[in-house]
Every structure is written in C-alpha cells, then in structure tokens.
Amino acid sequence: MAFEFPRPRSRAPIHRARMSLRGENYVYGNPEVYAKDMERLLREEKFCDTRFLVGQKVQAIYGHKCIMASRCSAMSSMLLPNAGELMQAARSSHLIKDVEPDIFRFVMRYIYTNRISFITLPTNKLIEILRASLHFQLHDLAKLVEAHLISLIDMDTVFALLNIAVKYKSTELSFTAMSFIVQNAQNLLNASNEGITVLTPAAMLTILKSDDLPVNELTLFRMAAYWAEEYLYAETSQISLLRSQSSQLGRSNPSQRSSHSKSLTNIYKAPRSSFFSPVSPRKRRARAYRAVWTVMSEIRFALLNPTELKEIEADEELKRLIPPRCLADAWRILTFKHTNSHADEKLTITTSLPRRRAHKPSSARNEGSL
Structure with a gap:
C-alpha cells in the first residue's frame, strides 16, 4: 500500500495584494465594503480637516482634503494651492455659492465612494449635478449623468434636454436629442406645439x-x-x-419692503436673463x-x-x-x-x-x- 501525505485542511481565502511583473498592485476584496466604509467616513465627519460653505444661504459641509484633492483636480487646486498646506493642522474654509448643498453632497458622495444612483432624482436635480460635475471637472460623473439624461428623452423632455446639451456643450446628449427631433419632426416642429416655447435661442439655432x-x-x-x-x-x-x-416697492412702507423683495426674487429667478x-x-x-x-x-x-x-x-x-x-x-x-x-x-x-x-x-x- 502506497504511502500518502496527509492533505492540509482547507482555509478561508485570504485577500492579498499581489505584485505584477510591471510593478502594479492588484488589490483583492469587496469594493462594496470599501464604498460603504468611505460613505460612513463622509457621513460621520470624522477626522475632517476642511470645511465648505455651500449655497446662497451658506451651509457648512465638512470633508477631508487628501480625499477631495486626490479624486478631483479642481478641488486640488482650490484646497491645496501650496504644497505645504496639506500638513497644516488648522481647518480651512472654502466658499462655494454657485452650488446648492444637496447637490454638493451628491458630488462629494461620488468623490468618496465612486458610486451614483439616479433612482429618486428629478430631472432638475440631474441638471444641477451635471453642471456641478462640469464645474469641478468630474468628467466621469458628467458622462454618467449625460447617459441617464439620454435615457429620459421623449416627446415631453427633448427640448428641455436639448437646452441642457447646448448650454453645457454635451456632444452626445445634443446628438441624441437632435436625432430624436429629426425622427419626430412632424409632431415636434410646428406652430401648434406649445413645447417649443421652452427652447432657448441657442437651442433653437441648433x-x-x-x-x-x-x-x-x-x-x-x-x-x-x-x-x-x-x-x-x-x-x-x-x-x-x-x-x-x-x-410698488418705492411707495410701500419700510416694513413691507422685505416681503416685496422676496416676491421679486421668486418671480425673477428665470434663467433667461438676470433682472437685477x-x-x-x-x-x-x-x-x-x-x-x-x-x-x-x-x-x-x-x-x-x-x-x-x-x-x-x-x-x-x-x-x-x-x-x-x-x-x-x-x-x-x-x-x-x-x-x-x-x-x-x-x-x-x-x-x-x-x-x-x-x-x-x-x-x-x-x-x-x-
């Protein structure tokens, strides 16, 4: 009877980083766990070393310089204008007025976790996220938003989405919207279609x-x-x-002027022109x-x-x-x-x-x- 060596007992697999011939690291593990850990770090605001004052009403949102700067080149220029600033202990503040807090939080969540979900987002929020992603030079996020907007093109939304494509120079979104318009030109491009009134001059030119x-x-x-x-x-x-x-504002008494100012702000929030x-x-x-x-x-x-x-x-x-x-x-x-x-x-x-x-x-x- 031949002698057999005892077989070793099976062990649970260990995720290790191995080195390739070229020197790159291949990290094994569950990316979902990593994303959840990063999201928890963002949510709990632990070890934050920078503060963003966001929106017209200025809401404070905290973050980590090293993460924001490494993932976003525009943030890197804003957060670390000098090489030595990364080692500064004092917490810095940065004013961002042209982005609303909920949109900025969405962008930060993408920066930290590299994940995105459009399920509960209305179209106007998607537009703001697209604008913010282009503003912060997050081109991968912009492509994801554009792809989702393309999936929303129909008879009711095509003109509004063409406005967005022209304004933000989105070639793919503009091409898809124009292709849809050409295919449905008989129903869309006529004077009885009130939907054309949403078009901006630039979109109508297109x-x-x-x-x-x-x-x-x-x-x-x-x-x-x-x-x-x-x-x-x-x-x-x-x-x-x-x-x-x-x-009316000039004839009103001082106690009434604040309410007039608020109503004016609400009425003239139209994007076509700035009335103030x-x-x-x-x-x-x-x-x-x-x-x-x-x-x-x-x-x-x-x-x-x-x-x-x-x-x-x-x-x-x-x-x-x-x-x-x-x-x-x-x-x-x-x-x-x-x-x-x-x-x-x-x-x-x-x-x-x-x-x-x-x-x-x-x-x-x-x-x-x-």
Missing part, C-alpha cells in the same frame, strides 16, 4: 441649422415665428412687471430682439416660393421678427434662379441661401395662408 429636418421651410418658419413671439412676450412682460413691482443686473430695460429689450433676429436668420427664406415671401412681407407683425436683409437676399436668389444666373459675392448671409434639407415638393408646400 435645430434650424440642421440640414436633415424632414419639414418644409414654411412650416419651420411658422414654428420659429411662434417661438419668437412667445420669447419676446416673455422677455418684455418680465421687464414691465419689474417696473410695476419696483414702483445693471442692464437697463431698453438694453434688455434690444438684446431680446437681437436673439430673435439671430434665430430667424437661420430660416432658409430662399427655399420659399414668391407667394409665400409676399405673404410674409405683407404681415407687419411677422416682418418685425425677421432681419430685413434676409428677405432681400431671398428675393435676389429667387431672381437669379429664374434667370439662370449666379448669386454675387454681396450675399453674405449664408443662412438665407438654399442648402440641402429634406423638404416636400413645392406643390405640397402651399399649406394655406400665414
């Missing part, structure tokens, strides 16, 4: 610059004109309301008209037929929304087409030139009067 919209130019013009009228009304009515509230800036109402109105003219100049008026151009010129309310040179250039281009000539070099407004766009035949474009 739509009108597209060469792939399967909508004829007259429909796009009506849609853009409806947006422009609503945009101007919103801007000018807010200016008038500000004047009315200011006059030193810009005069006249300049604000002029700025609003410049924005409208910039948008309307992207309509390819040379794709309209002469009858449609005449109807537009006959309507004074529509003419005030359009830069005069756009209509003049459109007539010149149509004349050149009729005479088989070429446009001269004086036509510098390229957006009034005919360019490729998927539009219906001219026989189907006469959809009634404007």
